[in-house]
Amino acid sequence: MATGPAARFVAAPMLALGLLLTGCASGQSQSAKPVDDAVRRITAPQGRYFGVSTRQAPWSRAETAAVARKAGRAPNMLEYFVKWTEDFRPAAVRASYGQGAVPLLTWEPWAGSGAGTRQPRYALAQIAGGGFDAYVTRFAEAVRAQGRPVVIRFAHEMNGAWFPWSEQRNGNHGGDYVKAWRHVHDLFARVGAGNVVWLWSPNVVRDTPRVSLRELYPGDAYVDLVGMTGYQDDESTAGAVFDATLAQLRGLSGRPVVIAETGARPGRKKAAWTAAFFRWFAAHPEVIGFVWFERSHADGGHQDWRFTQTPGTTRAFAGGLATVRLTRVSRS
Template identity: 50%
Template sequence: MPDPTDEAEADEHTEHTEHTDDGGRNPGSGTGRTRLAVAGLGLVAALVIGVGAYELGGGGNNRAAQPAGTSVTLASPTPTVTIPGKAALLTPPKGSKYFGVAAPDAPWRSSVLSGITKDAGGTAPNMVQYFVNWTKGFDPGVIRAAYGQNALPVISWEPWAGRAKGTQQPEYSLATIIDGKHDAYIKTFAKAVKENGWPVGLRFGHEMNGHWYPWAERNGVNKPGQYKAAWKHIHDIFRRAGADNVIWIWSPNTLRGADPVSLKSLYPGDAYVDWLGISAYDVGERTAKQLLDPTLTRMRAFTERPLLITETGSQPGAQKAAWTASLFPWLKSHPDVIGFVWFQYTRAQGGGADWTFTSTSAARHAFRKGVKTLTLTKVPDGRSD
């Protein structure tokens, strides 16, 4: 539990919001099985997409109504695209990485990712993460928007009704998931994911080793063993639905800032997980190694699955530029780490602090210089072969 007298830690664990209903996000402290290659798989999907700009709306959006006049333009005038049918194909080849972002209105507004590309010195994100709570359905338009911008979509799928309902929410307890009370919703979501066809990362119930979410075992409602059981229950529903275009991402918080709970006790097993994730926020560490190595070492005691840093950023302070600079050589020195998602939110946008790499010119320079050293993996971009 963070020390409430420590402003950095207190900010870090302020209950964060999600995109749409709650507007932003304030984070907690926070070898692949296959390669990107369609040959030999024998399973592809064709998706016909519209041409030009379109409004993202309808029942599935996990966001407030799109303001009039805003739109996302797909990348290609070609209407048919062939994509991998198996999500695991998007595990990068050795040495290549994902540069992901989570940012307000991404991927809905194409200007967001194009702006981040400019801020990053011309290096474009190839992954975008957004948040969907369990009052919202699956929106295929958002997936098309992400791929139309050359970015793999990752959904942080949150079993709650949003922060306004508090951190416990017994109606979303792990027991209710295990007992099947949400099966109709889960089946509908899984069916929609399958029918959409595009590979999508699904990061269910992240930061489960803390206490600040309804799905955490230590939040006062749940019991030990229930998180793993709930994960397996959901995974089995997707398997029966044939939704094999999902990349399952198990994503705890860094050990620093989390509760003293065994990560292994929360891990569903390699049969249920494709990638590991981690929420890892610098709140005073000098280097990425100092923040990340203890948690990665703990994970490697029970799994060798590829790791994606699913949320990261650096708190304002004298260390920010140096910490940002240290992240990129750390990534390159870890071939089992397939990339990162930068949390590009300010305090005003609901981040709890300004985590953005653009908060100072020194941090921006460090990020630009570092990201250029990475070899980024290719993501299907909406163009036919």
Template identity: 40%
Template sequence: MTGADGELGGGGEGGDVLRLTRPRVLMMVIAALLLAYALALAPVVTGRGGEGAASRAPTTAETGAVVPAGAENPPLQLAAELFPPAGKAFIGVMTDKGPYDFAAVDRFAAAARREPQVMLFGVGWESGTFDRVLFDRIKDRGMLPMLGWEPWDYQVDQAARKQKKLTVRQIDRVRSTQPRYRLSRIVDGEFDSYLRSWAEGVKSLGYPVAIRFAHEMNGDWYPWGEKANGNRPGEYVEAWRHVHDLFERAGATNVIWVWSPNARWSKTTGHLAELYPGDDYVDWVGTTGYYGTGAWSGYSPFDAIFGPTIAEIRTFSRRPLVVTETGASNAGGHKARWIRETFRALPKHRDVIGLIWFEVDKEMDWRIASSPAAATAFAQAVAAPRYDFRWSPDLVPRTDLDG
């Protein structure tokens, strides 16, 4: 009922207890707001197999478990932000000097009118000791570092290239014949001390690092290919798992493992499943291919170069896919056209989460900064909202196509 003073209350004894005075109304409003806030911050669990999915833990009544006093309500956990976000794809870059000199990265970003979110750089095992500075330089520029980690002595390749009389295939045979780096020696643990030094170094970074280990393993031009260097079938997978497991034992769990074959160039270069370590050992799958060379010297659109390889990979892996190296020469004057058509095709491949451009003048000029037409085509393509986001060390790598 309503009292003479306009406040709600009960008659008779005890009526003062039920009256809603202004201070009591204020307290009830505050309590209601706190309850709404608590409900809005429901716990969300993120994980490798289902990032961003809401999860409810079973109650003690359901499990019959005895819970210590004060442990009934676990702390709230907010969903982690993923890289790349849902519906987005990143742009990456690889240059000739890598993190030693960012001049080429600056030219690429100016031509693209967008800062890349990933930077790929290569390190060979013969002389490549862990150097934190290289990773921090990339991270401080707002890019995820991706290490192309190569078990070989790259100086053998450089020496072969200086022999002007050698054909391309002869150079391939020279560079790929390095008995010291046979896969069996990795599997047998001969490089474990070296591997541990890198695992400890990567762990100490404290932020995500992608490692593209022993790429283009389906070819015969590197000493880690099963078709070269006295290697035997099955040894590539064994070597990959050995390296991966050593990092895991060292606690270097901040690694995004990237498996990246060369795009199929003939009907006889398939059988990628035999070289795949398994989804438990790989976070991102990838592929490498270029327009304007080899089997793709004539005009070949994105799907002609990458389509068969992507389709084959999807028969044995559900990991997100990255085009880990690509570029276009100006063969036939079609460089700008190839760039435009590639970026029109990419959104159709919903499983492709990124593309890394080879911004190098090597054998052919693959750079987008090489011509105004190529730069304009690239800039217009990556101006789309799909590529408009930033990487930061706090983001969790997307490792699930359904996440």
């Protein structure tokens, strides 16, 4: 969740995501194909993702159901946040799939916002140098053991300056971010956690025009999806928020794109921008999904980003979403 200013598209047959990935915990070779197939079905869905981040996702079925009633469709992706003071919780994955939604875990290498952007314990060099290997390995083993695919958005919005994993903060240096990402990825690979879909997700370049995304990209060998965080500020169109960043992403990778956080600021433009967002989404099939930050101030938002803020914004969102073909995610 931002604290600062706010693919190639390949269709594949959508088999049931409910495969139990038998044997993947052992890392044996016979498990590789079902694991690979499950990850492939997430990154090349037959349809698209409508995700939400709510205060209690994925734990509260009532909260998800309330969103679905207002949206007219149930979300098929649920985003939640995990700090590096927390271990992996398999129950969160079960709760997400139990609601027919892919889990998107935003994994933040810090102790939380209370300590600010200077948290030297979590410097990128410490991560890349092995200072957290025991924790990361334990986390990876738990992800592998539960078996089902999980999208992990690690150290997001790294091009901004509002998190301690920014190369502009916390004593970090140029090149440290890629080293840290690759090291964490390699630890997951070492334990056989092939059921992870890695999502690399900068903030939109509108807010950080001088920071090169290319120098922060770990490479296609380490990334399955590319994404972005982008919120409407005073723009009238979605293209004004996303197009410049999407162009840079296309210059880096052909991986499918997910908008990992979005929403619109309260005001007279909100309903119109929300409707425009869906027109933009329809025109960009390489963007396979989005996550709406369905939170107000009381829920941890820096604005009331909710599409349900007013009857007008709710109608605009539901009308736009009705035009989207959503992929099916198995609950079992």
